[in-house]
Ligand code: 3HC
């Protein structure tokens with residue numbers, strides 16, 4: 001028997017244990033091992049029934065996702081087809097009880113449903129999350145789940161991909177019994193109970209499939225919802241078709257259609273991109289020069305300074321994770337305002353059913369308002385979120401330094417300022433780090449963790465670990481202006497404004513990028529965040545601008561008119577009291593007039609050009625960031641853009657998208673833009689190099705070194721020597 005599957009007997013009950021840590025994925029060897037066990041069960045007259053269980057922390061978390069590339073290229077190493085195994089299990093002559101703990105996901109749930117009974121630990125979860133990888137269940141899941149759970153529930157699970165808890169699975173007939181206490185002994189007792197009874201097969205059940213008339217409205221509604229909520233994604237639509245097949249075709253034919261759709265999805269660019277994102281979200285936690293076993297500091301108590309938009313949200317994030325947090329403001333009035341905002345935000349969550357009132361009451365007790373540093377001596381980490389201004393930040397850090405424990409981490413939520421300069425205001429620069437939350441902090445998943453020149457590895461490891469505890473995706477970035485996300489966002493927004501100045505309407509620019517898959521168009525984002533934010537920053541940094549380089553002006557002129565966006569009822573668009581958006585013909589007229597004054601010739605601009613201009617501006621800046629070593633890998637940039645800037649996950653992030661288009665094509669297009677628009681479009685040397693070598697960003701970064709502690713760190717100079725040295729110097 002395969003090493004990954006163990007076979008034992010307990011009385012007349014066979015126990016088959018899958019042991020493929022960490023998540024018991026169905027890697028090559030696992031299906032083969034189970035098939036052998038089933039043969040043995042069939043052949044052994046002393047076996048009356050069987051239990052199949054997972055070793056370690058979980059049942060089976062699905063197909064081995066690493067194998068998908070091999071399936072695509074026809075090089076899969078397993079010798080057994082997983083769907084065939086499921087048929088073999090269902091046809092077993094003795095009843096097979098699937099015992100679920102941890103997760104039964106994807107192929108894991110498909111395996112469970114091919115068994116004759118399912119029992120589950122009370123905290124187990126089951127689901128068909130394949131759509132999140134751009135595929136659909138590929139081993140009868142779309143055919144068996146509606147037979148067990150009914151069409152509506154199966155559709156929801158296969159289309160949205162969200163797992164459900166054991167109790168709900170019991171309610172819907174996906175599992176037959178919940179087991180309190182030891183799962184294996186409970187499952188064995190259950191197996192003894194049902195041994196000798198007629199063996200039920202899921203495939204034969206039709207009572208929950210309904211009639212085509214009954215189901216028609218369910219499918220129509222699912223289609224409408226998927227088109228809206230999973231805009232641009234192909235897999236949810238394929239999942240709907242596959243579940244619909246279960247209601248119209250005999251089981252085997254339904255399975256064939258499912259397989260066809262599964263393979264189409266698997267071969268799609270969307271599934272390649274989403275699988276890149278799945279592994280990317282795990283990869284970003286691995287910092288090349290900060291080993292996994294780096295010691296960390298326990299963060300049991302925290303403090304936040306500044307209870308404004310960000311500080312209040314950050315305090316909620318800590319409280320939601322069960323970490324008590326002090327929230328300090330400059331004065332009582334500001335503190336009261338901050339606490340009132342927190343209460344209001346929690347009330348919205350309760351009204352939307354996200355949290356219960358009891359949960360919120362408990363969380364609120366964890367947030368302790370303060371107007372002095374009393375209690376700061378006991379905290380393990382402080383996050384500063386006061387106004388953006390170097391002098392104020394330095395003052396706060398110099399106040400924190402003497403009152404906090406020597407090994408307390410002092411973090412800044414700054415979005416633009418130099419972490420090293422802030423750290424220099426303390427006697428412990430190695431304990432200073434940037435933790436750049438995104439707004440609203442209690443909702444957005446991204447956390448850019450900014451490494452200063454002297455930030456210690458222990459502090460980096462602690463911050464990365466903490467991000468997971470806080471329910472965030474932490475990505476380590478280097479200390480450059482705007483860090484990774486905002487540094488790239490700047491040229492992206494610049495191009496969107498240029499396009500308007502060159503003749504595109506505000507809606508045409510936003511619609512093109514929305515249709516590309518962005519959560520919102522860049523101009524609408526500006527209105528939401530406040531156009532004045534960028535305007536103030538541009539004014540502050542105007543002295544750094546190179547003379548003779550084209551600058552976008554339309555956004556700044558709107559600000560000069562008091563049009564700051566949603567908060568003033570007008571920006572690129574107009575807003576009513578409920579902040580509903582309408583295009584504003586006045587903006588169109590103004591921009592045309594300003595452009596004429598600036599002698600910018602007007603033309604029709606296609607949606608394709610809008611997308612290329614804006615997205616390639618991201619890519620070109622991303623390439624510079626990589627080249628300079630401010631991101632560890634291209635995938636880090638992708639994860640930042642998907643989780644912090646609404647870039648469509650099904651395109652894999654900007655760098656992956658560029659790889660998909662082909663870097664030579666991207667480079668050629670950027671060269672065209674350079675000819676038309678000048679120096680701002682100079683291609684990044686790394687992009688030029690990779691395009692000429694026929695390589696990808698993903699290839700370049702694989703196995704590369706550490707993130708920049710400062711512009712010229714080892715990885716960076718290594719790159720310069722290796723790439724720039726050979727090609728350009
Ligand atoms: N295949 C290969 N590797 C997997 C995997 C899978 N299905 N699931 C998890 N892993 C790997 C992770 O990459 C990670 O590797 P690393 O330590 O080298 O980074 C390791 O296992 C542990 O995973 P997590 O860090 O994610 O562990 P958590 O405990 O946080 O989460 C989990 C566990 C909920 C199971 C989560 O890993 C998960 O959601 N996995 C994917 C589940 C899934 O999508 N299943 C469907 C697969 S497609 C399928 O089954 C097709 C079928 O219809 C034929």
Ligand code: NAI
Nearest residue numbers: 306307308309310311329330334385386387388414415439
């Ligand atoms: P804000 O203006 O909403 O809040 C700042 C708060 O700091 C105010 O409530 C103010 O009273 C308080 N404060 C000022 N001096 C203080 C002192 N000495 N002690 C205690 N509190 C003091 O600002 P916001 O938007 O929350 O920004 C805070 C920081 O977060 C800034 O550095 C900003 O750049 C950054 N940031 C902002 C984002 C956003 O979208 N608003 C996103 C990411 C980062």
